[in-house]
Amino acid sequence: MRIFFFKKKNFDDILKKKISNLKKAELIALLHRVNILSMIKNSGSGHIGTSFSALDLMIWIKFFQFKVSKKKILNKDRHVFFSSKGHDVPALYSILFSLGLISFNKLLRFRKLFGLEGHPDIDTNGIESNTGSLGMGISKAKGISWAKKYLKVKGYVIVLIGDGEFQEGQIFEALQNISHQKNKNLIVIMDHNKVQSSDFVKNIINLGNVKSKIKSFGWNVLRINGHDFKEIDSAFKRGIKIKKKPLFIIADTIKGRGVSFMEHPSVMEKYKKYIWHSGAPSDDFFKIALEELFEKISQSYLKYRISLPKVVTINLKDKSLTREKIIEFH
C-alpha cells in the first residue's frame, strides 16, 4: 500500500505563481487533502470528516488573512489561531508542515510515540493551545485576547469551534462574558458541518436558530459558505471593521468535503450515519479517494496552466523513509 505526500516546495511553488489568492487557496486545499488522508492512513486513525470541513477555513486563515511567518512564530504580536475542537488537527498539521513549521519526519509520526499527538499539544511547533476536550477554546482565546490588550501587543485571536461542540455549556459562559468584558481582536468561527459523532447535530441536540442565539449574546454574527474563499475573505474583512462587538462567523461546511463519497449528504443518505468521522479508510477506499483527488488536482493545474507537481510516495509496508520516492502522478 502506498501513501502520497506533497512537500513544502509544492506549496511554495503555488504561492509564487501569478494567480489570485483565491486560485492559490483552491490548489493548496487540494494538495492538503492528499496529505491529510495519507497521514491518517499512515497512523491508522484520525478524523477525516472534520479535517476536510475545516480545511478551507484554516487555509484562508493561515496562508492569507492571519498569516504568521516561521520567523514570527514566537513573536508576541503574532495572530494566534487554534481549533477548540482539536480533532481537526490533521488539517492543521498538514498546513504547519507546508509552512515549514513541522518536519516531514514528524508528519509521518502522526499519532505515534514522540510524533504529532492525536489532539493538539503546544509542544508541537505552531500549536498555540492544548485542545481536544470540547468547549474550552473560546474561554482560552478570551484569556489570550485579554493578555494582548494588557501587554499592549498586536494580533488577532482566532478560534475555531465545532457545531456539535456548541452543545457544551462552557461555550455559553464564554459568549456571555466576552460581550460583557468587551474583549477586542477576538474572532470565533464555527465549522458548521451539521454532523457530529453519531448523527446529525439536529437529531442529537438541535442548535435552532444559531445566528439569532449568538446575536442575542451581544455578538456581531456573519454567516457564510465555509468552502467559498471569496466569502471567507469578505467575512473577515467586513467583520473586523466593526469594533464595538466581538465577531462570530458561522461557516456552513460539508463534513468530508473534497472527496465525493466522504461528503456528508451522500454518506448520511446511504449509511444513515457518518462513517468517516474517525478512523482510517480501508486500502480500497483510500485508493478511490486518492484517484479522485489526483484527478481534481490535474484538472485544476491544467485550468490555471501550471505544470503538474511531483508527489512523494511511501510504501506503507517499508515503514522506512529511505524508500521514499518522488514520482509524477498520472
Add this chain to the structure above:
Amino acid sequence: MNSIKKKWITTGFLKTLISESKKNKKIIVLDADLSDDAQLYEFKKKFPDRFIQNGIAEQDMVSTAGGLALSGLLPVVNSFSSFLVSRANEQIFNNSSEKTKIIYICLYSGIIPAAAGKSHQSFRDISLLSNIPRIRIFNPFNFFEAQEILKYCIKFEKLNCAIRLNLGSPPNNKIFSKKFKFKPGEGTILKALGNHGLIITYGQYLINEAINAVEYLNKERLKLTLVNLSSLNFFSHKWVKNISRKYKKIFLIEDHYKTGGMSDQFINFLVEKRISTRLQIKKIALNDFPHCGEPQEVLKIHGLDKNSLVREIKKFI
C-alpha cells in the same frame, strides 16, 4: 483593612498579594463573584486593570486564566474551593498540560465553617487536585504562613499552586499569631512534648483541636509532638525520613474525605520511598458527607474535636 479580620489567614494572603503585585506586573486576579470573602476588593481598588470579574462561571474563568498564562502572565484564580476545584477540574487539568503556571486560591477549604453545609464545605479538593500532574497543594495554618506560602508560590515555585485558605477568625491560641519558618515539603513543629507519638495535621481549625489534645494528654503523661504540614501533596524525603526515625506512632488528621487527602499522599510517599515499615499509622479523616452545624458540634460528630482526638490517641498508644 477591616480591623476585625486583622489576623485572618485571608488577610495575610491579601497583604502579600498586594505587596507582591506592586513588584510583579504579571500578576492578574480572576474572580467568580466570591472575592468579598477574601477581601479581594482591596486588590481591585489598588489594581483595577488587573482584576477580572468573571461572574459565576468557573470553567470559563479557569480556561481564561489558561489563556493569560499562555501569554506569559501569572493568573491568580479565586473562588470557593468546592466550586473551583470540582467544577473546573478538567480546565485545571487542561491548563496544567500546557506547562504554564497558575495560582488557584481555594477559598473556604475544609469543613469549617460548617453552617453552609456540604455544597460549600470543601472536602474532596486535595484528592481532585493531586491526580493532576504539575500541581502543588498548600494549606497555611495562620496569617504569617499564608504570606510565606504565597510569596513562595509567586517567586520560587515553578509548578501550578493551589492554596487552600480556611475562612473565619483564627482560634484563640497564641500559636496563630506566631511566625514559623516555612519550608516547602516540610512540616513545622508547633509543639514538641515528647516521642510517644507524632500528630501531623494542617489548617487553623484542626491545628487548634490538636494542640488542645496534645496539652490535655501531657497532663496524663502522654508526651506527643504536633506538626503542621502545610505542603499537602509533596514532601521532602529528608524530612520525612527524619521524623519517621524519631516516632513510632503517627497520627494523620484532616477534615478531608478519607481517600486522596494529605494522609493518603503521605502514606503513599512512605511506601514509594520505602521509608521505615515499623511505623504505626492512624488516619483520622471524614468517612461520609460532612454535617452542617456549629463548628464544635460538627468537629465532634466527625471525631475531629479535642475530646475525640484524645480518645483515639489513647486507644492507639
